[in-house]
Amino acid sequence: xxxxxxxVQTFSHRPxxxxxxxxxxxxxAARHAELAARLDVTFDDEAGLGTAxxxxxxxxxxxxxxxxxxxxxxxxxxxxxxxxLLPFDWLPSSIVLTNNRGAHxxxxxxxxxxxxxxLNLGLTRMIANQQARRWxxxxxxxxxxxxxxxxxxGDLGMAAVRAAGELGLKVIGVRRHARPCDGTERTxxxxxxDSVLPAADYVVLAxxxxxxxxxxxxxxxxxxxxxxxxxxxxxxxAVADYDALVAALREGRLAGxxxxxxxxxxxxxxxxxxxxxxxxxxxxxxxxxxxDYVEVSLELWFANLARYVAHEPLAxxxxxxxxx
Amino acid sequence: xxxxxxxVQTFSHRPxxxxxxxxxxxxxAARHAELAARLDVTFDDEAGLGTAxxxxxxxxxxxxxxxxxxxxxxxxxxxxxxxxLLPFDWLPSSIVLTNNRGAHxxxxxxxxxxxxxxLNLGLTRMIANQQARRWxxxxxxxxxxxxxxxxxxGDLGMAAVRAAGELGLKVIGVRRHARPCDGTERTxxxxxxDSVLPAADYVVLAxxxxxxxxxxxxxxxxxxxxxxxxxxxxxxxAVADYDALVAALREGRLAGxxxxxxxxxxxxxxxxxxxxxxxxxxxxxxxxxxxDYVEVSLELWFANLARYVAHEPLAxxxxxxxxx
Numbered sequence: 001x002x003x004x005x006x007x008v009q010t011f012s013h014r015p016x017x018x019x020x021x022x023x024x025x026x027x028x029a030a031r032h033a034e035l036a037a038r039l040d041v042t043f044d045d046e047a048g049l050g051t052a053x054x055x056x057x058x059x060x061x062x063x064x065x066x067x068x069x070x071x072x073x074x075x076x077x078x079x080x081x082x083x084x085l086l087p088f089d090w091l092p093s094s095i096v097l098t099n100n101r102g103a104h105x106x107x108x109x110x111x112x113x114x115x116x117x118x119l120n121l122g123l124t125r126m127i128a129n130q131q132a133r134r135w136x137x138x139x140x141x142x143x144x145x146x147x148x149x150x151x152x153x154g155d156l157g158m159a160a161v162r163a164a165g166e167l168g169l170k171v172i173g174v175r176r177h178a179r180p181c182d183g184t185e186r187t188x189x190x191x192x193x194d195s196v197l198p199a200a201d202y203v204v205l206a207x208x209x210x211x212x213x214x215x216x217x218x219x220x221x222x223x224x225x226x227x228x229x230x231x232x233x234x235x236x237x238a239v240a241d242y243d244a245l246v247a248a249l250r251e252g253r254l255a256g257x258x259x260x261x262x263x264x265x266x267x268x269x270x271x272x273x274x275x276x277x278x279x280x281x282x283x284x285x286x287x288x289x290x291x292d293y294v295e296v297s298l299e300l301w302f303a304n305l306a307r308y309v310a311h312e313p314l315a316x317x318x319x320x321x322x323x324x
Numbered sequence: 325x326x327x328x329x330x331x332v333q334t335f336s337h338r339p340x341x342x343x344x345x346x347x348x349x350x351x352x353a354a355r356h357a358e359l360a361a362r363l364d365v366t367f368d369d370e371a372g373l374g375t376a377x378x379x380x381x382x383x384x385x386x387x388x389x390x391x392x393x394x395x396x397x398x399x400x401x402x403x404x405x406x407x408x409l410l411p412f413d414w415l416p417s418s419i420v421l422t423n424n425r426g427a428h429x430x431x432x433x434x435x436x437x438x439x440x441x442x443l444n445l446g447l448t449r450m451i452a453n454q455q456a457r458r459w460x461x462x463x464x465x466x467x468x469x470x471x472x473x474x475x476x477x478g479d480l481g482m483a484a485v486r487a488a489g490e491l492g493l494k495v496i497g498v499r500r501h502a503r504p505c506d507g508t509e510r511t512x513x514x515x516x517x518d519s520v521l522p523a524a525d526y527v528v529l530a531x532x533x534x535x536x537x538x539x540x541x542x543x544x545x546x547x548x549x550x551x552x553x554x555x556x557x558x559x560x561x562a563v564a565d566y567d568a569l570v571a572a573l574r575e576g577r578l579a580g581x582x583x584x585x586x587x588x589x590x591x592x593x594x595x596x597x598x599x600x601x602x603x604x605x606x607x608x609x610x611x612x613x614x615x616d617y618v619e620v621s622l623e624l625w626f627a628n629l630a631r632y633v634a635h636e637p638l639a640x641x642x643x644x645x646x647x648x
Contacts (some may be wrong), residue, residue, distance in 0.1 A: 106466055113441050117437050126609075139609050144434075283459050289464075
């Protein structure tokens with residue numbers, strides 16, 4: 001059997017849950033002993049990249065990658081969003097790029113349960129009241145029967161759809177194409193989003209950031225939403241116009257927002273978003289499980305490795321023209 | 325058919341969702357026209373109470389009630405907790421007291437979804453960081469597989485059990501007797517609570533406040549909990565020792581608390597609870613639906629009226645010796 005040179009980025013500079021430590025790698029390899037036995041693995045060093053057929057983790061420095069990794073055929077991005085890698089001018093056409101889609105849904109679903117219920121309860125107003133030491137009873141109706149518009153129906157979007165279903169919400173999907181989607185009453189394309197925003201009690205942004213989705217929820221579209229509605233963003237900040245969003249919240253044209261993403265990240269202390277009214281800001285933690293993010297990610301990767309050695313099409317391949 | 329004199333308290337001084345307005349009464353009566361046709365209804369005035377056979381709503385002034393309402397046979401408390409009516413020395417033994425249990429579960433279930441997910445995410449720390457304009461990624465594991473100890477398995481407790489089940493939590497129940505309960509792995513009695521607190525990731529207080537439950541979650545018992553655990557209280561503040569709870573939070577012996585009840589209510593601005601670390605304080609809104617609280621309550625009441633006229637035992641009868 002032909003041996004395979006694999007180069008692994010350990011991400012030692014990233015938060016602990018993302019690090020592909022030797023222990024985590026060994027545990028995953030032990031679960032896939034037959035496949036792992038074919039691998040010659042190097043970690044982190046440039047020389048290893050130079051002879052690698054497969055790389056797990058995109059190098060931070062992608063300058064002249066084609067020259068530095070001349071044998072590379074499969075490059076795996078160990079995160080879901082590839083927007084930080086755009087444009088793909090550094091990526092030779094001979095290399096297949098995959099991402100980590102599929103590793104985020106279970107955790108995202110739990111975050112979405114929090115986001116829907118918190119917005120419905122008016123939790124952001126209660127948090128402000130708690131800070132002001134003000135007892136003011138704010139009552140809310142039930143979530144069941146309300147409507148969520150979920151923008152993007154991939155790994156994260158489907159988590160938002162499942163959470164909505166559990167809570168009895170009706171769901172309208174918005175995505176690139178209008179094919180029917182399980183868990184939604186109907187699905188419209190991005191360019192028809194204006195027709196569904198007025199129905200939304202919650203607009204959930206869960207789409208990759210691409211040229212098509214950048215600025216999608218803009219000032220004009222925010223004006224189509226009900227003043228009782230809320231925005232939830234587990235995608236990328238730039239999918240919405242945050243300045244317009246904050247203005248809408250300040251003017252009472254929107255009830256609240258639960259935002260897990262900001263721009264830039266980390267958000268500087270002087271950013272107005274920190275103190276925008278009725279914003280609950282979480283620090284990009286909605287979709288990554290502290291207990292087993294790498295474990296789940298490596299399971300997906302080994303499943304793809306099995307396809308690779310069997311000469312089957314890889315899963316989670318990034319479409320260069322679509323940007324996700 | 326014998327006509328029935330009914331006296332209704334409209335609760336015009338309470339928040340709007342609790343008011344039994346003429347419109348809401350008429351709508352409920354129209355849904356139960358045959359029963360309603362037998363009623364001679366008065367609203368609020370003392371003279372009406374004086375001739376009433378049934379009263380919907382306990383008068384704020386219960387002094388000499390037996391003399392003021394000599395014909396009263398059935399008194400309905402339009403709320404769940406009767407702790408504010410204790411002791412029952414004002415209540416003649418000839419009068420059956422019922423409460424509004426059953427009207428709170430659906431809303432409480434939604435609140436509990438928020439409470440479990442917020443505590444698991446470490447939301448209280450993120451809220452503090454947002455106030456401090458500090459970007460600090462706090463990652464969390466999934467809720468699924470964690471353990472909730474639910475104290476009290478009535479209307480509210482079962483809502484906590486259902487929400488836990490949806491989220492994949494294991495549930496241990498605690499109540500007056502140890503009979504098995506759907507949705508729980510096991511159930512222990514109040515006096516065995518020490519044996520289950522060490523297993524809890526979440527302790528949910530959902531029991532009526534009675535002599536048996538007052539101070540149940542005391543300082544010694546809080547010390548039995550894991551430092552990663554959280555407390556959720558949708559019952560009454562006095563079921564826990566809040567001073568001890570705040571001390572445990574300040575000393576890092578507990579991760580967080582979601583509290584919907586305080587003492588007194590409204591909580592005065594100088595109460596230390598407002599600024600206790602890792603407390604999310606909501607103003608007693610967890611279980612009452614803004615859209616249809618009275619509607620649901622009147623449905624339950626008319627169902628009981630049907631039992632009354634049929635000489636069947638009433639539902640939701642308060643046990644005077646148990647205090648709920």
